[in-house]
Amino acid sequence: MREKLEEIRRRALAELADYASTDRIEEVRVRVLGRQGELTAVMRGMREVPPEQRPEIGRLVNEIKVQVEARIEVLAAAAARAALEHALTQERVDVTLPGVRSSCGRFHPLTLAGERILDILVAMGFEIVDTPDIEDDFHNFAALNFPPGHPARDMQDTFFVDAGLLLRTHTSNGQIRVLERRRPPLAVVCPGNCFRRDELTVRSSPMFSQMDVFMVDEIGRVTMAHLKGVLIEFLRAFFGPDTRVRFRASFFPFTEPSAEVDIGCLLCGGAGCRVCKQTGWTEILGSGMIHPNVLRAVGHDPESYQGFAFGLGVERMAMLKLGVDDLRLFFENDHRFLNQFPATDEGVL
């Protein structure tokens, strides 16, 4: 029995070497000291030991138990110290390292351009009115004098939702929404997003931002002359006081007469360059006197009222003003691009 106990002690202490892993320590603890362990087994078998040897065997069992426990305690303390040491060296904070700089957000150039345009129009007396992105055929087409077979209604151009609804293809639905509810005199700008089934290219996008601007009053109070005056004033406020403006006869279903508006090329100053195709002019927006059929569709007598309207693309205004030649840059949100357009003290371009 004595030899068996000495063998248990020798093996346990050999296994509890300085670099024993915590798993190994636990394994030895359970095997030697556990409830089903080797020392417990010896105590249970004491009945077979001759009575005169029992005190000595008992003392020896106790001695080994204390010795193994003490050894385990030493190793556990060393392991805890090592873990702490490791944490202190590996997880040390180096206060001399440079910090992670958080970048400050700023307004998108299209937001800045839109704000600037609205500031100018509000200063001229126009009121901002929000109108729906999701429209029905009446407000987007029929009331704006688009005949039933007009190509703009085609599946190729319009996103149809369901139940006769569609994503508006222009902000001119704003004219109908406002005029069917309110009596002139009115001077309103309806800003918002528009949607067409176009690819995203240098010049086009399936989603773009427009503003529909219109003024309606009793007949004779809002004429083509007012339209020209407002547009020249507006375009010079946005592009600069020396901006040249010209009007070209054109056609839109919802205006009569209609005019395309050009500004003198900002790049070459009128001398002719690649951007203006050597003409010295760039097309900027469409305008005209509101068609009598549009006024009729919303219950206003065209014998009593008249008005003008113009529609502009915010992206196009921003591209010309900022000298951006690829529409896609506005939607890629590359910081290297966006950071070139800081807001000024006035908060605008």
Ligand SMILES: [Zn+2]
């Ligand atoms: Zn040019």
